[in-house]
Amino acid sequence: MTHEQYDLVIIGAGPGGSRAALDAAAAGMRTALVEKADAGGTCLNWGCIPTKFLLGGTAAVPLLQIQKKYKAAGGDVHLSLAALHQRKDRFIKGTRQNLVKQLTQAGVNFITGAASFAGPRTVVVEKEDGSSLLEFENLILAAGSEPASFPGLIPDGNCVLHSSHILQLETPPQSLIIVGGGAIGLEMGDLFARFGTQITIVEALPHLVPAEDGDIADALTKALKREGWTVHTGRRVRSLVTDEEGALLTFEDGTAIRADKALMAAGRSPATAALHPEKAGIMTDGRGWISTDNFLQAAENIYAVGDVNGRTLLAHAAEHQARYVVSRLRGLTAAEYPAPVMPSCVYGHMEVMRTGATAKELTAQGISVSVSRAPLASNAIAQSCGATQGFVKAVWAAGNGTPELRGIAATGHGVSHLVGLATVMVQQRWRRENIHDIIYAHPTLDEALEAALSAPLENA
Template identity: 30%
Template sequence: MAEHHYDVVVIGAGPSGEGAAMNATKHGKRVAIVEDKPTVGGNCTHWGTIPSKALRHSVKQIITFNTNVMFRDIGEPRWFSFPRVLQNAEKVMGKQVKLRTQFYARNRVDLFNGRAYFLDEHRIEVRGGKGEEILNAKSVVIATGSRPYLPPDVNFRHHRVYNSDSILKLSHTPRTLVIYGAGVIGCEYASIFAGLGVKVDLINPGSRLLTFLDDEISDALSYHLRNNGVLVRHNEQYESVEGDDHGVILTLQSGKKIRADAFLWCNGRTGNTDKLGLENIGLEPNTRGQLSVDEHYRTAIPHIYAAGDVIGWPSLASAAYDQGRSVSSDLIGDEHFRFVSDVPTGIYTIPEISSVGKTERELTEAKVPYEVGQAFFKDLARAQITGEAVGMLKILFHRESREILGIHCFGDQAAEIVHIGQAIMNQEGEANSLNYFINTTFNYPTMAEAYRVAALNGLNRIF
């Protein structure tokens, strides 16, 4: 059995693993990465972020075609099959895999295909690959990601019962769909399927959608989902899910029964830690399969780090990449280490949502004297031109100092627009001020101009 020696062994080739491996090898470390899937990119590329966003883009184009008056001359509204729309997503995934495979080759990172298993604190066996190999590592980064939590009382082997991974293999287009779980993933898929003309029931175990969002944005999302034909049911728990040849019957604890062509489970995720042999090194994940780390991403064993979804919050590809880079910074001992905490939300519903900083509720509870500046997209020339009039930008700022405290955006391109506000929020002292937006000339017509409109709107509220 061959044994190889490395400075750093990274387990998992998703965003956090890639971030850690690339940063370490750039600083002269000898690095290996172990990946149990046939291709690199992690869940992000193959099952999560990339395919669902590519899918959403195609659906948005279909919605435009079916609703824009200009296209009516071409023909009647079209019905699109789900598998056909997925083909575009698969092309994007292929491009991502090719790009990321080149990163490892170009930077001389050894890629081992197979499942990593800890023999002890420094030795990792690669199982199920071409040959059994042992990697001896000075430091290890666990970046194994997460998978959908699957309750044992739901039969996911049934051909009409799906989870947020297997839905990407859906080979037909259901006319009716029940989605259980109204977190980010559930809301995104509700938007996508409603956009394809599917009648969606969205079952939310909680009392409102995405409670971490600003209340006004959460309300707007609820309205637009319902406006697009999604029936949202709050405060409901499942009793049973039964599939037959024709569809699925969901029985709720409240006694309701809902029948649909297909069922999609989007409720919770589990860290991928169960087959790593962690018991051999004394590391114990929590009940959700996640590892706890300190403020330097170290587990209870100082030379073994963890990053990305496997440590829980915020479980975003964007944060995972930065966490992985930070792990390497700690290993190398350079000055670029940061604990990733200032993370913008990007939610790719239709329309999309993005925010950074505090919400109105948080500021009110903390008794911070804030004010609000708003810009509604329907009033912006650029949105009128593109026909994307749904949405708004909201700036929360301190009444006295005018410091920016929160940016909340809802509507087309929200995830891009939010970064302008984020850049100003991160400036030191007086440079973080509403005045920047008032005293800066924005291109016209643009969506970015929403900042000038919102800032002037907020200025008018101060007396």
Template identity: 35%
Template sequence: MNTYDLIVVGGGPGGYVAAIRAAQLGMKTALVEREHLGGICLNWGCIPTKALLRSAEMIEQIRQADRYGISVAGVEFDLDQIVARSRHIAGTLNKGVAHLLKKHQVEVYSGHARLTGGGQLEVDCDSGRIDMASGSIILATGARARSLPGIEPDGKLVWTYKEAMTPDSLPDSLLVMGAGAIGIEFASFYNSLGVKVTVVEALDQILPAEDAEIAELADKAFREKGIRILTGTRVIELRKGADSVVAVVESEAGRQEIEVTRLISAVGVVGNTEQLGLEHTRAEVDRGTIRVDEWSQTAEPGLYAIGDVAGAPCLAHKASHEGIICVERIAGEPGVSSLDRAAVPGCTYSSPQIASVGLTEAKAREQGYQVRIGRFPFKANGKAIALGDPEGMVKTVFDEQSGELLGAHMIGPEVTEMIQGYVVARQLETTEHELMQAIFPHPTLSESMHEAVLDAYGKVLHV
């Protein structure tokens, strides 16, 4: 029996970060991963998709080169090379995670772990079964793409994110089912490469987690790029052909048929809770995720769950932060705070980019706040104009009584980088006074963040 101070099951952004932090705190730590270090995020999600989107961004910029006084004869791209670059980047970072774990002396086991009760688990490795035990076990097994009955991915005509990231050839037309961040990013990527894209969303707005005003601007921008968007619409049936698929969709206006070459299913994820041996514990599973308290503790003493398997928001940075909190709580570190889900920023790396943190205007009003709203368009920002990318807006939501920054929402150039300014401001419990007094460098896109604060209090300068 191999015994440890901590065993982490799953080597994604939650699991490997938790293992490294535990090792830093002097804990003898083991990590079990059945497939690939870095998890879905590093290998099939966050990082390689951004590599693909970077290629798409370059293609768009070259197409618009004449706007900058540059003459380009034509734009050609090699899909195989675009995909190969993305996979190479994922592979490089995978090796980087392995190096970090080795550096911190985390013992890594390649295999499938199964709880057997009493703080013990067994790992099925290529070399045989290994029995392990610890007073503290963290489950960080992640999630997989959700599939709907009758619309299950088959890897050929109906894709998940994996097939969408590694196409052998470009489809002539594509239907993206689901307009959350994943669906919108793929829609943006394929649209930039010249594919005829249709997005179907069951709810009344794309990017349902975002502020309605920002989502409306995104909807308009995507339509102007040629993406067809159908909100309040569900795919209710598929008919597969030899090299195409017919989707029957339904909305209040009735039914229609859409024939496309391929369909991407991006309707969310479900936690990997199966075959973990949870039946040998008191841990509870609710709608595909493991129930935990504010410290990631399950109903089983000494058993924790973090990341996607522990519920939304299913974001890598949320998983990593949960992992650190969980480990430091186990280690008895002073000053540890539980996760504030409202402080978790969200980013969509489409063209245009979308980013947010905190409450939307609607949520703030629902919670009873009297709010002050600030808005500032990028078309009034000198740096955005100079970049030739003046579309979009920064929106702020403040509590009228206290001046607390309740939420911030952006659409436009590089907003996925800018949002961190508001994240830090909320973490420091900054009020409108401090934000208005802060000096923002000129010329920068971040000046729009300042102006959006000023606008909420009737002090905006450049509109």
């Protein structure tokens, strides 16, 4: 067993771990980055990037179908899922290679192997050619998460799939059951619907996208039903199994539905069990998420960023946290980790965008709330695409004299493109008098944002 010493060891080469490694190496820290699988983590290899690559490659289909309804287009579009996979795989392979090259050129020791704690200041890495003991001054855990499973709902890779399995399908199924109405389920449903797959989506909570505004969820659900989706909300699943006819889902009330394939998209679990965090004095909750304090610290000289700490399971959240931790290690900040305005999007033909708080969240905090909104039907760009379903909604909190902007949400075609400007507005807590401090180009979807902010205030 080799024995090496580092200023900083990082476990996990996803967005958070890679960002931390590059920042630390640039600051002159002797840095090791350990990854058990592929550089880039879930986001690059099995999540954000491959799903968006497939959605992007088929994005024209729903727009052409709209034009067909208007009798402005005719004929059929023939998609090849296998060919899209080949193009996607080439892109991911090249990006992965470039990331490793960038890390190596920055001076990071990139180690492929499975890491686990041996003590409060040591990590053992099992590699193909043996094992190494890494001694560290500081460590960042960025091990990420993996698809969750539950008793009776365990993906088998046959007809019951998790999110990584379904990205390997080269032939679209005729029918697909999706368990979980969050981003993964909705994006995969949107993708396969473009290939003609009949989609049934099941969500145990009262509405799809459970973390989002109820009005947003209602509009999204109505749009999906109009497009032929079968939507079950507020229904719990007893079991989901493969049998001789495909995937069989049984609800708790005993009723059952079938499809060729099924996707388990009901959340993520922390990738922590194999790390043996207890050997380093790291506390976890009942599911294995790493417990951290207000400085993202999990134990003495050990920090946790990204999915693994369970705060916000988004790639850009992991990067933001990683930058903060390295700045803290460099002595550039002694402040607690801030609570940034966190943008999020669900992609597809009918998208969801949110940044900041919902009206329900603010009301629960005892804050007086008003809202304003504008339909996409009045926006020229939405009209030109024939994609007029949805709206933009602004959430205002009572301020000193005039309300201040605390959240913006939207659903509809292309609304993810509003997220950058919307995040700046919410981060700066714009007031009504700030709305026209900037010019909104015409014609753009940004004008729907302007219209929502300028609309009359309503009670939440």
